[in-house]
Amino acid sequence: MNIGSSDPLDQDYFEQVLAFADRFAVTAVSDHLSWRSSHGRWSLSLLPLPRTDEALEHVVARMDEAQAFLRRSIALENISQYSAVPGDIPPGEMFNQLHQRCGTPVHLDLNNLLVTERWLGEAPEAFLDALRADIAWIHVAGHDDVPLPVDDHSCMPNTACMKLLARVAPSVPIILEWDRHRPSLHALLPAISTAQVQRV
Numbered sequence: 078m079n080i081g082s083s084d085p086l087d088q089d090y091f092e093q094v095l096a097f098a099d100r101f102a103v104t105a106v107s108d109h110l111s112w113r114s115s116h117g118r119w120s121l122s123l124l125p126l127p128r129t130d131e132a133l134e135h136v137v138a139r140m141d142e143a144q145a146f147l148r149r150s151i152a153l154e155n156i157s158q159y160s161a162v163p164g165d166i167p168p169g170e171m172f173n174q175l176h177q178r179c180g181t182p183v184h185l186d187l188n189n190l191l192v193t194e195r196w197l198g199e200a201p202e203a204f205l206d207a208l209r210a211d212i213a214w215i216h217v218a219g220h221d222d223v224p225l226p227v228d229d230h231s232c233m234p235n236t237a238c239m240k241l242l243a244r245v246a247p248s249v250p251i252i253l254e255w256d257r258h259r260p261s262l263h264a265l266l267p268a269i270s271t272a273q274v275q276r277v
Contacts, residue, residue: 128164176210
């Protein structure tokens with residue numbers, strides 16, 4: 078959706094999302110709190126927004142426009158962040174403000190919090206403790222155990238991810254992401270039925 082960009086919202090894309098949501102009676106959709114284009118030039122990566130009042134006001138206006146068009150709530154997902162950005166609004170507070178002003182729930186990605194911690198030193202527990210916005214869904218995933226990992230969804234969620242999950246209300250739907258080195262369904266089903274990940 079490119080919610081954080083200053084480029085106009087893609088009308089064709091939103092019409093396709095609306096048609097899909099109407100056809101299958103989808104009650105809510107989600108996308109990342111990020112931006113990907115400027116003046117029509119696109120990045121392959123999800124880029125973080127400044128943590129400023131100006132950026133917040135911009136996203137509020139974009140969310141109002143997007144949700145009115147789709148006639149549905151749009152949950153916003155926290156991204157993996159690999160570099161610092163300007164501004165002093167705590168990351169959790171950005172989501173709190175968007176929820177308060179736009180009714181926007183959070184699509185909470187726990188693995189993204191862990192990856193961001195390795196790059197920027199921001200404690201995931203502090204994000205969760207400060208979060209007052211409603212949570213729509215939770216993503217859990219794993220990443221390679223290297224000093225500076227990327228959010229590659231390459232393995233089962235690690236112990237740190239599952240500890241974060243334990244801090245969140247158990248009634249929230251959970252989605253397991255796995256994009257690289259995917260096991261067969263036959264191998265995966267016993268793994269996700271273990272006590273450690275029985276909620277996934």
